[in-house]
Amino acid sequence: MSEHIIELADISVTFNDGQQKVNAVQDVNLQIDTGDIYGIIGYSGAGKSTLVRVINLLQMPTTGRVTVNGQQLQTLAPAALRQARKQVGMIFQHFNLMQSRTVLGNVIYPLLGQKISKRDRQAKALALLKLVGLADYADTYPNKLSGGQKQRVAIARALVTDPQVLISDEATSALDPKTTAAILALLQRLNRELGVTIVLITHEMQVIKSICHHVAVMENGRIVERGPVAQVFTAPKAPITLDFVETSTNVRAAIQRITRTIKLSELAANQELIAFKFIGQATKKGVISQLSQEFKVDVNILFANIDQIDGQNVGDMIAIITGDITGFNAAVARRADQGVHTRLIDEQVVKGLSD
Ligand SMILES: Nc1ncnc2c1ncn2[C@@H]1O[C@H](COP(=O)(O)OP(=O)(O)O)[C@@H](O)[C@H]1O
Ligand SMILES: [Mg+2]
CATH class of the missing domain: 3.40.50.300 (P-loop containing nucleotide triphosphate hydrolases)
Incomplete structure (x- = not known):
């Protein structure tokens, strides 16, 4: 065979x-x-x-x-x-x-x-x-x-x-x-x-x-x-794969809904709208709550969803973070190998969704 x-x-x-x-x-x-x-x-x-x-x-x-x-x-x-x-x-x-x-x-x-x-x-x-x-x-x-x-x-x-x-x-x-x-x-x-x-x-x-x-x-x-x-x-x-993923996880619809009520241009200098993704072990740890305490950042969760792909947990979260965003973002980026990923939602992302 x-x-x-x-x-x-x-x-x-x-x-x-x-x-x-x-x-x-x-x-x-x-x-x-x-x-x-x-x-x-x-x-x-x-x-x-x-x-x-x-x-x-x-x-x-x-x-x-x-x-x-x-x-x-x-x-x-x-x-x-x-x-x-x-x-x-x-x-x-x-x-x-x-x-x-x-x-x-x-x-x-x-x-x-x-x-x-x-x-x-x-x-x-x-x-x-x-x-x-x-x-x-x-x-x-x-x-x-x-x-x-x-x-x-x-x-x-x-x-x-x-x-x-x-x-x-x-x-x-x-x-x-x-x-x-x-x-x-x-x-x-x-x-x-x-x-x-x-x-x-x-x-x-x-x-x-x-x-x-x-x-x-x-x-x-x-x-x-x-x-x-x-x-x-x-x-x-x-891009087409991302399209399937965001349709299936409702992340796309959530971003559209959120950015209709919250104007990105009205966020303060120390605020960002961020889409988080947690894969595997990262879905079980309080990575974000730990880091938000460490960097004294407020996390205002607007959407959260957990899903299973081929037996593996995959979580999505959209939140506005407020505070020391530079330090917080750098610390989150260092957790990529632990299955934590982020994407900044800016005007360009929003425009891409409506095309
Ligand atoms: N027998 C055929 N004669 C001419 N065009 C065909 C024929 N079968 C499929 N196509 C065309 O080939 C493309 C792919 O079709 P298809 O394989 O059925 O796609 P899918 O299964 O992904 O929907 C389409 O543009 C379709 O119109
Ligand atoms: Mg077919």
Whole structure:
């Protein structure tokens, strides 16, 4: 087994849409570790679906090489490619179930035409229905199921050919938050119990935060940032990543709300509006209260929020500090390696938010 179950090298996909050329994916290099839960986040039109369709060659790349489990797919003869494609299962936002077949009939479907007895097919499909919590629904038709149940059927169907990779393309986007959480928990359990590598496409940071270990951020067909989820979302570098983070943590809305009522130009010379971020251990210590006493600085908290990213606590706080701000700021800056980060909120930051 190779360390990287998926390797995309120099992938570009260009669509010729009449006169227009659409560069849906541009120069993407991506390695996904075996057993990982890898998130790909981006706004609509970023190229996420096109990119993941390349993984099983549902979409032929215009340039680049696709390697799954050590096999470069473009070099395979048709029969070998059909076999290799079975290593990648997919689920979608709209479930794509066949209404005329029962739940069991849907799950069995990918096995039809394969060398497996009817009895074994049924046993396998039933075992998977049990695994996704739908053992009692084998004979039910899809139109009798809730959205969450339909997605469970789709998951069982995707797993019936024993894929090593499961791609989820916005699979929770049509579900309510509670059902979304249940489906994500199921995917996490399948990753642990079956060892299936999961590639999770979404436009919602909440989805990535709950179960992914790594994330790539896509914009205009390119991966603009990537890494461990906690690292990418606690120290975002690309503006679009910061955008996702601040939307998800409500920091952006808080800054806008605060600066509508408090005019930055009216702050005194010994006052600053500061956004603090506390990561990991820093969320458990009273760093700010210690330093505010030491430097005789007043901290007037206007917003505070604590969140979990890949199992790690991340706190946000917005406050006006008053007093010896130079000494206080220098002392806080020295705590960066302990997970304390600050950002001055000035006119430029506020202007950037409203653009
Ligand atoms: N079959 C196609 N023909 C032409 N353009 C396409 C096709 N599929 C996708 N696109 C375009 O490629 C870009 C990326 O689309 P897509 O991969 O669906 O993005 P996402 O999944 O991130 O929303 C969009 O501009 C979209 O309109
Ligand atoms: Mg899409």
